[in-house]
Amino acid sequence: MFRDTATVFSREFVPVLREPLNLVFSMGQPLLFLFLFGSLLSGSPGLAAGESAWQWFVPGILVMLCLTGPLAAGYSLLVELMGGSMERLLVTPLNRTAMLVGRTLKEFVILLVQAVLTIALAVPLGFRLYPLGVLAGLALLVVLGVGLGALSFVLAIKSQPSGQLFWVVTQMLLFPMMLLSGMLLPMDYGPAWLRIAGDVNPVTHVVEAERALFAGRFADISVLYGSVAVVVIAVLGLWLGTRAMRRGV
Amino acid sequence: MIHTEGLAREFRVRRQTVTAVAGIDLHVEPGELVALLGPNGAGKTTLLRMLTTLLPPTSGSATVAGCDIHSDAGGVRARIGYIGQKNSAGENFRVRDELVTQGRSYGLTRARARERADEVLAQLELEPLAQRKPGTLSGGQRRRVDIALGLIHRPGLLFLDEPSTGLDPQSRASIWEHILRLRREQNMTVVLTTHYLEEADRMAERVVVVDHGRVIADGTAEQLKNDLAGxxxxxxxxxxxxxxxxxxxxxxxxxxxxxxxxxxxxxxxxxxxxxxxxxxxxxxxxxxxxxxxxxxPTLDDVFLALTGRSLRDDQAA
Missing domain, CATH: 3.30.70.100 (Alpha-Beta Plaits)
Structure with missing residues (x-):
């Protein structure tokens, strides 16, 4: 099992090492948001008084990374399922669970690198680091990434053979979840129905928790809500994922 | 090498039960080269997917390479090679990297997997393409990569699902040359599906005709033609x-x-x-x-005599 996980991980990771620049390109959208949107926000008054706009904005971008990354992970699995390469691996004695864990592990490493890179880019802009907060924030982020990655794998498996379901769900779900989470703009001034919609969205709580953690506010109640949301997503993802792999693709 | 008893598989399609394989008894001895011949939708691929543990049967049992497909799927997987209808190499990966991964998947050490990767690259004349990605290869080259992947662990039994479909005549001939040579060198049992009549006729030592999920004839191409068409x-x-x-x-x-x-x-x-x-x-x-x-007669006449339908009509449709 451990060996097989390493095999799957290194299969997935070698192309990243061969073309490391792709790592940066795949961060394109979040980075664009960071620089363009963030600069815009930092000039506008009335945002979270006393703190720089970056302090408010960067955690949101990190969560965004966390949503778009796993999407691509599910997509790469979908392509392999629709082609013949997944079938080929399924005929080998490779452990079924290891196929999922190895892939998720790769997403985990990529996410971590991308998050650290984003933070490093944000520091010169005025983003203040609270070391313990950053560590806790990253930990939360990574758990979310693993959960979402596993969920997107399950979705890819269920979307066979046409793959249509994958697109429908990701397009219908991802954007509303992103917009309603207050990731890019604060929800505080929106109409009541919008705020309620935002509160139901688990991503909102993760974003809030990340903001509190990156500001070093460990005692904030949002940290608890966010952590619960993340753990639920991760457990659900890994459970559904291993089950789908066991049942055969 | 292969023994099946009443092997069957049904699918549920929009609340209807479709029988893809309706109880097949098949026995293949070590060293045989068997072609499963039949029209599209006859159940050839489903049968192959059951024998290679990709699909659990609805009923019946099968032993493949000495292991039960149900209770010892891992044993079957370790002993067989499988080359599916679609291309086996992932698009994002270099040919040699995929071969090494494949070797590791069969439990070879990293060093041994690299050695084997280079051996099969040489056997299939793929060395110049080792660092390329599948997207940049021709259809025939990609098929050779698939075969290399299927042979990395020197299986005693090789399954091929329509190995030459979609290739130009020259590539088809070259693929066959490789398959037959490797079979001789490694003393492999080979089971393949095809709907090319000429291919089954020329290459296979034994032809198993499948239609509507059943075996309707089994023998050498000569026997079948003499007995059934004349x-x-x-x-x-x-x-x-x-x-x-x-x-x-x-x-x-x-x-x-x-x-x-x-x-x-x-x-x-x-x-x-x-x-x-x-x-x-x-x-x-x-x-x-x-x-x-x-x-x-051709094998098409055999099929016509058995079913009243021509295999060629089916292909045209």
């Missing part, structure tokens, strides 16, 4: 009374004689032997044959 002699005469006399003379050679106007057609076991004798018999009876022709 050679035909056709002659034409100058007038109808002559045709009648020719048909009478034909009764000595065959019990399947058909007259159609001036044409007489009879089925015989060996046409090349029967033709001179028949012509002499006609001369003795004072009948003048204007034309004489021999037709030898």
């Amino acid at each position: 050679d035909h002699l056709t002659i034409t005469t100058e007038n109808e009374p002559d045709a009648g006399a020719a048909a009478t003379a034909a009764a000595r050679f065959s019990d399947e004689v058909a007259v159609d106007g001036l044409t007489v057609r009879l089925r015989v076991p060996r046409a090349v032997r029967a033709m001179p004798e028949y012509l002499r018999a006609l001369e003795a009876a004072g009948v003048k044959a204007v034309t004489a022709d021999i037709t030898q």
Whole structure:
């Protein structure tokens, strides 16, 4: 099992090492948001008084990374399922669970690198680091990434053979979840129905928790809500994922 | 090498049960080269997917390479090679990287997996392509990569699902050359599916004809053609009374004689032997044959004789 996980991980990771620049390109959208949107926000008054706009904005971008990354992970699995390469691996004695864990592990490493890179880019802009907060924030982020990655794998498996379901769900779900989470703009001034919609969205709580953690506010109640949301997503993802792999693709 | 009993698989499609494989008993001995021949949708691929543990059967049992497909799927997987209909190499990966991964998947050490990767690259003349990604390869080259992936662990039993479909004649010939040579060198048992009649006819030592999820014929191509279709002699005469006399003379050679106007057609076991004798018999009876022709059957005639349908029609549809 451990060996097989390493095999799957290194299969997935070698192309990243061969073309490391792709790592940066795949961060394109979040980075664009960071620089363009963030600069815009930092000039506008009335945002979270006393703190720089970056302090408010960067955690949101990190969560965004966390949503778009796993999407691509599910997509790469979908392509392999629709082609013949997944079938080929399924005929080998490779452990079924290891196929999922190895892939998720790769997403985990990529996410971590991308998050650290984003933070490093944000520091010169005025983003203040609270070391313990950053560590806790990253930990939360990574758990979310693993959960979402596993969920997107399950979705890819269920979307066979046409793959249509994958697109429908990701397009219908991802954007509303992103917009309603207050990731890019604060929800505080929106109409009541919008705020309620935002509160139901688990991503909102993760974003809030990340903001509190990156500001070093460990005692904030949002940290608890966010952590619960993340753990639920991760457990659900890994459970559904291993089950789908066991049942055969 | 393969023993199945009543192996069957049903699918649920929009609340209807579709039987893809309806109880197949198949026995393949070590060293055989068996072609599963049948129209699209006959159940060949489903059968292969069950034998390779990709799909659990609805009922029935099978032992493959000495291991039960249900209780010891891992054992089956370790002992067989499988080359599916679609290309096996991932698009994002370099050919050699995929080969090393494949070796590792079969439990080889990293060093040994690299060695084997280089060996199969050489065997299939893929060395110049080792660092390329599949997207940049031609159809024939990609198929060779698939074969390399299937052979990395030197399996004793190799399954190929339509190995040459979609390739140009030259690539098809080259793929076959490789398969047959590697089979000799490694003493492999080979089971493949095809809907190319000529391919099954020329390459396979044993042809298993599958239709509607059942085995409807099993034997060498020669046997099947002799038993089920047979050679035909056709002659034409100058007038109808002559045709009648020719048909009478034909009764000595065959019990399947058909007259159609001036044409007489009879089925015989060996046409090349029967033709001179028949012509002499006609001369003795004072009948003048204007034309004489021999037709030898193809596997399509076998399929036609068995099902009343032509495999070629099916392909055109």
